[in-house]
Amino acid sequence: MAERVFMKGTEAIAEAAVRAGCRFFAGYPITPQNEIPEYMARRLPEVGGSFVQGESEVASVNMLYGAASTGIRAMSSSSSCGISLYSEGVSYCASARIPMVYVNVQRGGPGIGAIQPAQQDYLQATKASGNGGFRMIVLAPDSVQECVDMVYEAYDLAERDQNPVLVLTDGVMGTMMEPVVLPPMKTDEELAACRAKFADRAIVGHPLGQQAYCRPGSVGDGQEKVNIEAAAMYETWDKDIRVEEYMMDDAEIVFAAYGISARISRAVIRQLRAEGIKAGMIRPITLSPFPYDSFRNLDFDRVKGIIDVEMSIPAQMRWDVDYAVQGRCPVHEVLRSGGQLLTNDQVLKGAKEFIKEVL
Amino acid sequence: MAEEKKVYTRTKGIIEGAVSGFCPGCMHSTIHKIIGEAAEELGQLDNLVRVEGVGCCGLGQFYVTCDETIAAHGRAGAVATGIKRSSPNSLVYTYQGDGDLAAIGLAETLSAANRGENFTVIFVNNGIYGMTGGQMAPTTLVGMKSTTTPGGRDPQEHGYPMHMSEIINQLTAPYYIERVSCDTPQNVIKARNAIKKAFKYQLEGKGYSIVEIVTSCPTNWGLDPLKSLDFLREKMFAEYPLGVFRDGGEKKQ
Amino acid sequence: MERNLMIAGFGGQGVMTMGKLLAEATSQATDLNVTFFPSYGAAMRGGTANCYVVISDEPIGAPVSYSLEDLVVMNGPSLHKFINNLKPGGNLFVNSTIVTDPIDRDDINIIEAPVTQMAIDINNPRALNVIMLGVYVGATDAVPEEVIVKGINHKFEKKPKLIEPNVEAFKMGLEIGRAQKK
Incomplete structure (x- = not known):
């Protein structure tokens, strides 16, 4: 090695x-x-x-x-x-x-x-x-x-x-x-x-x-x-679409994030899981081609909402998420931009506000 | 019966039987021919790479037999830099007009010259944008009418003609700078020799060379080919005197 | 277990070097996850310099946190700017040679060390950051002391004369840190 x-x-x-x-x-x-x-x-x-x-x-x-x-x-x-x-x-x-x-x-x-x-x-x-x-x-x-x-x-x-x-x-x-x-x-x-x-x-x-x-x-x-x-x-x-589906087997709250936002979301999901909240993440690894099917084929009877996390205001990847989800569940945004960094705490706080509404 | 002797063969640098798309009286066809001849005489036709600017010079792409690419407008100096650095043994030249080299590509032109990149620039200066229909170029003469200077180039508003060979001659790195024309058989031979010399220097690894060719544009000047030649000699040569600016890396005063 | 550390001070106090030494040594000598993140501005010199080090046995999310377990302040402005980023119960490491302002939080542990003066006293004025690293490791056991000693050996591989004085400076800090461990 x-x-x-x-x-x-x-x-x-x-x-x-x-x-x-x-x-x-x-x-x-x-x-x-x-x-x-x-x-x-x-x-x-x-x-x-x-x-x-x-x-x-x-x-x-x-x-x-x-x-x-x-x-x-x-x-x-x-x-x-x-x-x-x-x-x-x-x-x-x-x-x-x-x-x-x-x-x-x-x-x-x-x-x-x-x-x-x-x-x-x-x-x-x-x-x-x-x-x-x-x-x-x-x-x-x-x-x-x-x-x-x-x-x-x-x-x-x-x-x-x-x-x-x-x-x-x-x-x-x-x-x-x-x-x-x-x-x-x-x-x-x-x-x-x-x-x-x-x-x-x-x-x-x-x-x-x-x-x-x-x-x-x-x-x-x-x-x-x-x-x-x-x-x-x-x-x-x-065939080249790559996506990470993290803790998605029973997820009711689905994070959508790529790059730096995804690694932060992953840490937040572990915290939420520790508190008994069934959270997971779809992380597009190839942004193009985009893994639309991962979102399209979600079990919307189970999934209560999607949290789109990006260091961009307004949100951008959300366009692709919305395109696949077609309004079948609410999509919430946790965003920073202009050089302001997202932290685990900010994403956790933003996620919890949304989770309170939908769970 | 007298024995027939072949005195002229068309260069293999031009596709056999191809007719150029250039206007009657335009010197681009002549220049393509002498580039082919120069490379052929050096035995370099199978090692030749052409980087084409955008404008009338782009019409040459269906006329030459060597490897070639088209650079974005003005970027030939940058594209040739990438090619030559990645394939140092290839004989690389750019073929650019005045709008391409002296306006939109000024930064790429001067920077490649300043780095002393080991390729050859063939710069065709006819004082006007040809393909887009006769707009003002940086090289347009004072008083000369163009579609964007309908009253003639006015220095108060448009500034003065740019002398690219003279400007490049201010830099230390370039090895060979010469301005030629193709208005007479003698000048065509001089132009061919200049191109051949520039190619030879490149093969020897001497660095940057530019051959500026002052030409006419009968179509956009609105003159017939012969009157264009008169204008070329009378007005263009007065603004852009022919001659060697530098040969062999020494700055000539 | 994840530890978020921020180190802040003037440019020239070795703030970045301290963070990098801790992070790189941890990366080399352990299987822990670790990130080093410098906070940078447009100016090349002067002003404040700060960096973040996260050490965790789980994959690290953001390499930056505003809810810190540990904060090192090498100068006064850093204290005022960042003290509220420290979690209740967190550790504040103070360069007490320079930072003399009162600290108006009583829900944190304060570990003081006059590292600027100590470095001058041992004729190694640039070593204030290595002393502070010793204080930090001594008070927190964030990583075993051998990890840093190895890191110092590695860092000064090409200048072996500097290994001994830096290890000594580190151990000096270690003692002060251990004495104030809560």
């Missing part, structure tokens, strides 16, 4: 990417994700990779587009208002079917918002990360360990679908330190094999007649074909 190390979320994310084979990183300074580019600036040269501090987020995401189009494993990261500037490049990658991997360490918003943690980019991440109505897999870790595991795995998903993958975390997980077990370093042979799979498509120069091209758009009627192919690919994602 690999050794448990104590690492900061941002640095663990960077190390996980390197171990997954990331050899190019471009990024721009923005709190609270600065340790990712800083770590990469030190680390990538050690493994023969390249780090560029972009002149902006716009430049950085387009560097990522260029790097990923050569078939190399690459990454970028930013936070909230910086991620807004990524829209252009993410949309281009989705259109040209480039397997880009990027990380959003969310902070308060909208606008410059607050540098402290928040979960205010849910709808942007899951519904419209750029123009054109594309979709991508969005992974939401709830611990530093999951940050590591998801970044490590994101490359496989991105390469399988030739599509962007976003790891959506937040400033709490980015700045906190936790014990973590790091995955093994991919060998040069493994990485060469990954790259070889896309050798025909890689924009690196080809013999005459074997031109590789990477086109984020088409003229004439070509674009609709691209859209239809992408839509068919999105349809295959049912």
Whole structure:
């Protein structure tokens, strides 16, 4: 068993990417994700990779587009208002079917918002990360360990679908330190094999007649074909839905939460259970594709209500919860935002107010 | 019967039999041809990567035989940075117009030049936005009419033409900066030699090079091709003098 | 059992280092769950610095709590700002060299140690945080003392000369803490 190390979320994310084979990183300074580019600036040269501090987020995401189009494993990261500037490049990658991997360490918003943690980019991440109505897999870790595991795995998903993958975390997980077990370093042979799979498509120069091209758009009627192919690919994602159903066997009160809010809710559920309240949680691990069925198929004779916990005001994930629940039980919100952190006590208090009404 | 001697072969850098989509009198087709010739003479056609800007230069995507990608408007410098850093042995060039390189892409252009990224920029400057229908570019001459400066470019309101080669020449890192044109056979040969030199420098790992090509846009200038050439020589060359700004990393005064 | 600790003081008092040393040592030498969370502002220097350490035998929810078992205040402003975040029955650790204001709660345990002065007295003025860590461990037994000794050894692996003085500083604090254990 690999050794448990104590690492900061941002640095663990960077190390996980390197171990997954990331050899190019471009990024721009923005709190609270600065340790990712800083770590990469030190680390990538050690493994023969390249780090560029972009002149902006716009430049950085387009560097990522260029790097990923050569078939190399690459990454970028930013936070909230910086991620807004990524829209252009993410949309281009989705259109040209480039397997880009990027990380959003969310902070308060909208606008410059607050540098402290928040979960205010849910709808942007899951519904419209750029123009054109594309979709991508969005992974939401709830611990530093999951940050590591998801970044490590994101490359496989991105390469399988030739599509962007976003790891959506937040400033709490980015700045906190936790014990973590790091995955093994991919060998040069493994990485060469990954790259070889896309050798025909890689924009690196080809013999005459074997031109590789990477086109984020088409003229004439070509674009609709691209859209239809992408839509068919999105349809295959049912198998990729990941959800944690925590203490749901007999739950009458169901928490709905992802990321930092989910781990807080889990602690609160243990407290409620100790007091005899049958609480449980549905935690979407993939925010896109969203586990609608977990909510849709609840036993609404048993479930008395749902508590949606988010570090966002107004609530955002609630849109997806409501879409699945269709008013079959009351949905209550426990929210903070703008850089104000949720704590176990606040969630417990908010939950109890609701439980008093419905139980 | 005299023996026939082949004196000209079309470059393999352009798809056989393809006809470009450029307007009559436009120099983009000539430039595509000489890029192909330069790469071919260096034996690099199978190692060539083109990063295309947005605008008329994007029409070249169905015309060239090399690997290519289209950058978002203005981002060619950033995309080429990502490609070259990830595939250092590829011969990478960007192909950008003046709106792309000097307006929306100014930050990416100057930053890539300032880092001395080891790729080549081919910058086509015709003083106007072509594909979108003749709007003012940063390079539009004072007094020149465009669809967004119907009364002519007024320095009080729109500022003055930007001289990109001169601006890039203020930076320390770039290795080779030259401004050429394609208005005469001699100038076409000079332009081809400049592109070939820039490619050669890149293959030698010397760093950033830019070849600015001052051209005409008969369609949006509202002049026929020959009158466009007169305007080019008389007005554009006066604002954008041809010549070498820097060759070999030394800043030329 | 979960313990929520907040450490607060001026930048430069080693507040972050104290929290990180406790958390990392616990992570390395035990199977407990542990989080370290720095509270950060926009300014790089000056002002107050604070961090949270949560140690638990169950999975940890929020790494931040406003209902603390333990609070360490290294300066006056931290006392006033955070004292009401301490639970009734909680432990307040006071750097009594600097914090001289009266404490107007009688439902908490107060453990005082003049750590700034003590550090000066042993010619190791930067060690005030390690002394305070000793006081904390001595008074709470949040982790066994060996865990921290191991952590100090690990932290100063590359500067072995610093191990001995820091272990001594830690043990000095440990005694003061044990003497005031409630």
